[in-house]
Amino acid sequence: MELNSETRSFGGRQQVWTHQSKETGTEMTFSLYLPPAAEDGPVPVVLYLSGLTCTHANVTDKGGFQRVCAELGLAFLAPDTSPRGLDLPGEHDSYDFGSGAGFYVDATQEPWAKHYRMESYVTGELLKVAGEAAPCLDLEDIAITGHSMGGHGALTLGLKRPDLFKAISAFAPISSPIHCPWGQKALGGYLGDDLTAWRRYDACALIEDGARCEAGILVDQGLSDQFLSEQLKPELLEEACRKAGQPLTLHRQDGYDHSYFFIATFMEDHLRWLGERL
Numbered sequence: 001m002e003l004n005s006e007t008r009s010f011g012g013r014q015q016v017w018t019h020q021s022k023e024t025g026t027e028m029t030f031s032l033y034l035p036p037a038a039e040d041g042p043v044p045v046v047l048y049l050s051g052l053t054c055t056h057a058n059v060t061d062k063g064g065f066q067r068v069c070a071e072l073g074l075a076f077l078a079p080d081t082s083p084r085g086l087d088l089p090g091e092h093d094s095y096d097f098g099s100g101a102g103f104y105v106d107a108t109q110e111p112w113a114k115h116y117r118m119e120s121y122v123t124g125e126l127l128k129v130a131g132e133a134a135p136c137l138d139l140e141d142i143a144i145t146g147h148s149m150g151g152h153g154a155l156t157l158g159l160k161r162p163d164l165f166k167a168i169s170a171f172a173p174i175s176s177p178i179h180c181p182w183g184q185k186a187l188g189g190y191l192g193d194d195l196t197a198w199r200r201y202d203a204c205a206l207i208e209d210g211a212r213c214e215a216g217i218l219v220d221q222g223l224s225d226q227f228l229s230e231q232l233k234p235e236l237l238e239e240a241c242r243k244a245g246q247p248l249t250l251h252r253q254d255g256y257d258h259s260y261f262f263i264a265t266f267m268e269d270h271l272r273w274l275g276e277r278l
């Protein structure tokens with residue numbers, strides 16, 4: 001494991017680490033913000049999953065979380081969105097599949113199955129490695145959030161692993177990959193035609209099938225988001241939660257698009273909401 005950079009920010013430390021991953025069989029990079037409170041004892045962790053085309057760097061540079069994490073004493077952990085450094089057939093052909101588009105699934109189809117293991121990476125190895133890099137992380141006290149494809153990751157992994165994640169939020173998440181072109185392409189490519197396997201990676205299907213987050217779920221969605229009606233469909237999540245009695249706070253934000261300007265605007269709200277549940 002190697003510390004690539006460390007930069008002072010709001011009294012804490014913004015770090016970037018690389019390590020050799022057993023799950024992906026590649027080098028992986030993640031960023032980790034340690035608040036000032038990490039000098040004195042264990043700190044809770046917010047795990048942030050990024051969207052299509054992103055690395056750890058997008059949210060680290062543009063998410064604007066450091067000031068509030070410093071104030072609340074929260075660590076902020078941001079992994080990459082796929083394995084890197086491979087050259088699998090078709091891996092780099094499109095922005096919404098392959099590199100930069102791991103969708104937080106464990107692929108079962110070739111040639112992806114050996115390396116595209118982002119669910120296992122994020123929920124297992126990443127947390128372990130981050131805990132070794134920073135023993136001040138309280139790995140019993142983790143919340144999960146994310147944006148778009150990463151919002152889908154936060155919802156699905158959070159719903160599947162209530163033992164690991166105490167609270168879930170999302171910025172403009174893909175609500176139901178089964179019902180949108182991005183999701184159909186990714187789940188078909190990584191998991192094949194088995195719709196039962198798809199349901200394990202669809203927040204609405206998981207809720208229909210009984211998964212719950214007791215602490216509730218917070219979602220913010222911009223109403224000028226260019227992906228809103230075709231890809232994100234928050235009304236599907238709203239309906240699944242309503243039918244199942246799953247508490248959901250969904251804020252529809254007038255005029256906001258899909259960008260990091262939107263995320264940075266509502267980051268503080270999400271950190272305070274998650275922090276109250278940690």
Ligand SMILES: N[C@@H](CCC(=O)N[C@@H](CSC=O)C(=O)NCC(=O)O)C(=O)O
Nearest residue numbers: 051052053054058095147148149150260
């Ligand atoms: N075609 C676009 C789409 C890429 C894009 O908008 N990516 C979003 C996430 S979309 C859902 O997962 C993003 O976060 N981009 C990075 C950023 O810093 O804004 C394209 O290729 O640009």
